[in-house]
Amino acid sequence: MFKMAKINLKTHISGIEIKHPVMIGSGVLNDQPNLIERAIIEGEPSAVVTKTITWEPREGYQPPIIIELSQGGYLNAVGLANPGRDAIPSLVEVGHRYGVPVIVSIAGSSLKEFIDLAILAEEYRSIAIELNLSCPHVKGLGAELGRDPKMVYTITKDTSSVVKIPILAKLGPWDNVVEISSKALEGGAKALVLINTIKGMAIDIYVMKPILSNVIGGLSGPPLHPIAIRIVYEVYRELKPEIIGVGGVVNYETAIEFLLAGAKAVQVVSAIIKNGFRVVRDIVSGIESYLKFMNLKSIDEIIGAAHKF
Numbered sequence: 001m002f003k004m005a006k007i008n009l010k011t012h013i014s015g016i017e018i019k020h021p022v023m024i025g026s027g028v029l030n031d032q033p034n035l036i037e038r039a040i041i042e043g044e045p046s047a048v049v050t051k052t053i054t055w056e057p058r059e060g061y062q063p064p065i066i067i068e069l070s071q072g073g074y075l076n077a078v079g080l081a082n083p084g085r086d087a088i089p090s091l092v093e094v095g096h097r098y099g100v101p102v103i104v105s106i107a108g109s110s111l112k113e114f115i116d117l118a119i120l121a122e123e124y125r126s127i128a129i130e131l132n133l134s135c136p137h138v139k140g141l142g143a144e145l146g147r148d149p150k151m152v153y154t155i156t157k158d159t160s161s162v163v164k165i166p167i168l169a170k171l172g173p174w175d176n177v178v179e180i181s182s183k184a185l186e187g188g189a190k191a192l193v194l195i196n197t198i199k200g201m202a203i204d205i206y207v208m209k210p211i212l213s214n215v216i217g218g219l220s221g222p223p224l225h226p227i228a229i230r231i232v233y234e235v236y237r238e239l240k241p242e243i244i245g246v247g248g249v250v251n252y253e254t255a256i257e258f259l260l261a262g263a264k265a266v267q268v269v270s271a272i273i274k275n276g277f278r279v280v281r282d283i284v285s286g287i288e289s290y291l292k293f294m295n296l297k298s299i300d301e302i303i304g305a306a307h308k309f
């Protein structure tokens with residue numbers, strides 16, 4: 001009897017095999033290992049990225065720290081609240097228990113802190129490290145370093161040279177993102193995570209004041225998607241690196257757009273905040289049905305396909 005060929009959803013990021021291209025991005029999972037466990041059971045992601053961890057714990061900003069926008073998406077200014085370096089082992093351990101790669105996201109307020117955190121993350125058996133070079137709303141961390149090509153080169157070079165596990169560089173939607181990307185790759189980043197949130201603001205029209213306690217926050221979700229697709233497309237066209245696309249993935253269509261633009265995988269954050277971890281499963285099964293519908297057998301056949309016209 002004629003047997004349908006199985007669809008191959010496997011892909012590789014920096015040599016790490018992942019069972020399908022849909023990961024959970026940084027920001028959904030905080031300091032609680034049991035939340036990572038729930039995410040793995042309910043969402044069946046191919047990998048999870050922790051909340052960005054700093055050397056010392058951070059309390060973050062006072063509420064309101066996140067708002068849902070009437071036009072779709074969120075604005076958040078959490079202020080990188082996180083439990084600090086001591087939380088890394090218990091977060092990573094859950095991934096090892098379930099055989100799902102846990103990637104530790106780190107941010108330092110100095111080069112030394114980036115290096116020390118990278119060494120610790122490897123010691124604590126993280127599969128890879130995501131350098132958060134792009135948080136838009138915390139002074140002295142992230143975006144302030146991540147906009148400067150020289151700084152990006154130095155941070156990626158110095159962290160890559162002290163660990164054996166892959167370094168992924170998460171960048172923001174800067175105008176010079178192609179230049180910054182090339183510096184991150186030159187420095188030794190094995191893949192780029194594109195993109196973090198973009199600065200935004202909302203005002204309460206009755207109170208006549210900004211809504212977020214920090215006034216300015218990071219815009220995520222559907223409004224970010226076309227910007228993220230453009231950046232992935234441009235960076236892939238110029239440099240052909242390994243890319244993980246992030247920004248407004250809410251269903252299989254928005255995920256597939258990233259793959260066609262050149263990403264090998266995607267990360268989901270806002271759609272999980274809105275609809276729970278199961279959205280990850282739905283996106284994966286949607287990708288599988290799409291490939292069948294298009295008479296394709298593997299995810300590799302669509303990565304970067306939008307460039308071939």
Ligand SMILES: Cc1cc2nc3c(=O)[nH]c(=O)nc-3n(C[C@H](O)[C@H](O)[C@H](O)COP(=O)(O)O)c2cc1C
Nearest residue numbers: 025026027052076132196220221247248268269270
């Ligand atoms: C509440 C919230 C917290 C976030 N925290 C982090 C973080 O700690 N580190 C980081 O690199 N990105 C963080 N992000 C950004 C996301 O990882 C992602 O880049 C962005 O939200 C776009 O993806 P999305 O549209 O799927 O949400 C956060 C996003 C949200 C909404």
